Amino acid sequence: MADLSIDVVAKAAGVHRSTVSRAFSRPEAVKSETREHILRVAEGLGYTMSPLAQALRRKTSTFVPLIVPDITNPFFAELAKTMTQAADDRGYQLLLCVTNGDPAKTEGYFTAMQAMYAPFGIVAPSTKVDTDALKRFDFGHKVVVIDRVEDDASVPTVTVDSRRGITLALEHLRSLGHTSIGYVSGISGTHTAQDRMDAYLELSSEGNSTPLVLDSGSDPDAGARAAKHYLEMENPPTAIIAANDMVAFAVVSALGQSGIRVPEDVSVMGFDGLALGARFNPPLTTVRQPIADMGNIAIELAEKQNLNGSVDHVVLEPELLVRASTSGPRK
Amino acid sequence: MADLSIDVVAKAAGVHRSTVSRAFSRPEAVKSETREHILRVAEGLGYTMSPLAQALRRKTSTFVPLIVPDITNPFFAELAKTMTQAADDRGYQLLLCVTNGDPAKTEGYFTAMQAMYAPFGIVAPSTKVDTDALKRFDFGHKVVVIDRVEDDASVPTVTVDSRRGITLALEHLRSLGHTSIGYVSGISGTHTAQDRMDAYLELSSEGNSTPLVLDSGSDPDAGARAAKHYLEMENPPTAIIAANDMVAFAVVSALGQSGIRVPEDVSVMGFDGLALGARFNPPLTTVRQPIADMGNIAIELAEKQNLNGSVDHVVLEPELLVRASTSGPRK
DNA sequence: GCTCAGTTTGAGATCGATTGCTGAGATCGG
DNA sequence: CCGATCTCAGCAATCGATCTCAAACTGAGC
Incomplete structure (x- = not known):
């Protein structure tokens, strides 16, 4: 050859x-x-x-970077998976870029994507996106963010309705008879994380129950700390909502280590709808995010923007996914 | 700009x-x-x-494709993560390519990597690698495989010692007092999967206990089937070794759904050492593969081969990782 | 001051494609 | 049968770098 x-x-x-x-x-x-x-x-x-020669001459390529903080996190893995497919279907080639939360690396990827004449890029942030930084790279108009951004004006975004998701979770738990429902945050400072927390705080007090935040850290040990906190309480909640599935796993695991059983002793819900949750012990009740849709829509938004400069903000509907980690409160 | x-x-x-x-x-x-x-x-x-112009002129680039069947599988995700780092450290840029097990896609990535003047590529296969296909692309000498291959001659490989891993698992379980130890395969047809199974079969009978394969399928439902099989047995084993952590998760989950508790009723071990296992319920005892080392070594092998044409086969040592899913047999 | 070797820089072809421009045939009406 | 219009294919410049070759400069030695 x-x-x-x-x-x-x-x-x-x-x-x-x-x-x-x-x-x-x-x-x-x-x-x-x-x-x-x-x-x-x-x-x-x-x-x-040769895609190289082609890109060089045309000054535009089919390389689409997907920037994620940590591919080891199943949420991003699922996102990457569906987006690979979505990109492929449209003739793009997805380049996975893992930042490990390092902003310097993120910038590095930005300049790289510029150098590769990427038509646009998708960012799934670990921290609130710095729109100014995007602008500085002269392609505030070439990035789609999978999170909400402060300064809505210029960057297309796709998110799921956090408030609706928390509502779903709360309704499910209340319909089961729970009145004391705790929350553990445990994901880093994205707007999405913030929104979920805010929604919990607000909706929780609306329902006359006092909000009960077990942990609001953002590291991998949040689950363990929340469990510890739970054990030390005089009147622990009968149900716990975790800000995402990974944290829910950690909470259940830590609780289990102390002999607390889910859902017999306490109900636990996640938020994400990871496939992995179905094989957890017990299978995790959760609020499902339409991850595949997010991927597709992110690419569509990017294309649309490239075409006619429109900047859209799509908010998707989450969905309750009842599995086995929730049940009526123990009396 | x-x-x-x-x-x-x-x-x-x-x-x-x-x-x-x-x-x-x-x-x-x-x-x-x-x-x-x-x-x-x-x-x-x-x-x-411009990496593009550079690659075009030099006829060699710093793009290193990592070809995996499914990034959603945490094993590959961890591999991708550590390899991203390893590649970065050496001035390469890792391109994640997800095949979903489709051989056509794999070939597509091969031609793409050729077109991009990739100096080499890393393949983590879902099926036994077809060395002839590699040759056909004129870079049998530019790929490192993370699995054993039939025709050892030409392709560098890095694997962990399956037999040793199974030995470790068996020894651990036996030292706990188990004599009846089942196995569930549940991963697809790589040589690695085959080797683990073979090792189990052989080592198990050496220890005078009769091998007990609960399921040997390769789909995601293997865990559930194994659990079903377990429940139907008159004399179920007191411990189960799963061919990998994901299957172990599924087994424990399915067992749990039927009221069988781990490790109280039955001990379950995994094989992989995923970080996720530490947050499982219960935290999973497993045989750890040195995933980070595998990534680093894969790249080193590739470089060495590019340099002096040497084809090495590195076999790494696995390690027992005792967490909480194993205990003495119930009497 | 001159030669010769050794350094350092410049010129220009080249990698594999794209694209505006130009010219050669084909088509067509009158 | 002729010129106008339209198709279709070739020419050559170009994208952003690399690399061979040769020119220019440096300094040592006599």
Whole structure:
């Protein structure tokens, strides 16, 4: 498999390389016989165009970076999975960029994506997105954020309705008979995390029950601390809402280590709807985010923006997913 | 931030573009004063070289594809995470490629990596790797496989010692007093999966206990089926080894749904050592694979091979990780 | 002051594509 | 049968870098 350039194909097909180029990228500009002949020859040689050379010349590529803080977090993994597919379907190639929450790395990826002529990028942040930083890179108009942003003006976003999600969770738990419902935050400072917490605080007191935040840290140990806190309480809540599934796992695990059983002793809910939750012990009741939709819509928004400059903010509906980690309160 | 080409920097620094090029990529070939001046100017302009143009001209890039079947599987996610880091440290950029087990997609990624002048690629397979297919792409000598391969000759590999891992698991369980130890496979047809199973079969009978395979399927439901099988047995085993952590999760979950408690009623072990296992309920006892090492070594092997053509096969040592899903057998 | 070796920089071709421009045939009405 | 219009393919410049070759400069030695 020797070096296969456009010139090789051109020679083999007996035409000029510009014709080969057109045969591929502007079919209507070349007589269909010629086109088919070229395509056949190319096929026979096993030729595909160099995305590098193409991007260099066109000053636009099909590389779409997805910037996530931690691929080990199943939420981002699921997002990455569905987005890979979505990107593929539209002829893009998704580049996974993992920042480990390091803003410097994030900037690095931004300059890289610029250098690669990426048509746009998707950011799933671990902290509130710094819109100014985006602007500084001259593509505030080329990024879609999977979180809410402060300064709504310029950056398209897709999120799920946090308030609605918390409402769903609260309703589910109340319908089961719970009146004392705790909350553990445990995810870092995104707007989404903030919104969920705020919604809990507000909706919880509306329902006449006093909010009860077991932990509001943002590290992986939040679950363990929440459990410890729970054990030390005189009147612990009969149900707990975790800000996301991972935290819920940690809470249940830590509780279990101290002999507290879920849902017999206390009900626990998550928020995310990870596939993993179905194989947890017990299978986790949760609020499902439409992750696949988020991925698709993020790309659509980006394309739309590239086309006509429109900046949309899509808010998706979450959905209650009842599995086995919740039940009526123990009396 | 206008278009920043090497020529712009050259003009700004008052030198020819070849000098700028050298200042960056062959420091010793340019007088250090000039070099520093150029670097300063470039810095001031915020210039970075185009990886595209560079790759095109050099016919080699720093893009390293990591081909995995499913990023949603935490094992691959952890691998991706550590490899991203390892790649970064060595000046490579990892491109995550997800195949969903589709061989056509795998081939697609191969041609893509060729087109991008990737110096090498890493493959974490979902099925036995087809070495012939690799050869067909003229870079049997540019891929490292994270699994054993049939035809050892040509492709470097890194794996962990399956037999040793199973030994560790068996010893742990036996030291706890278990004599009847079941196995559930549940991962697809890699050599690794095969090796673990074979090791179990062999080592299990050596210990005078008869092997007891609860399920050998390869789909996500293997865990549930194994649990069902367990429940139907007259003399179920007192301990179960799962071929990997994910399957272990599923087994414990399914068992739990039927009121069987781990480790009180039955001990369950995993194989992988996922971070997630520490937050399972109960925290999972498992055989840890040195995932970070695997990533680093994979890249080292690739580099070494690129350098001097050597094809190594590294076999790493697994390690017992005792958490809370195992205990003495119930009497 | 001159030669010669060694450093350092500049010129220009090149990697694999795209694209505006130009010219060669084909088509068509009169 | 002729010129106008339209298709279609070739030419050559270009994207942003690298690299070989040669020119210019440096300094040592005589």
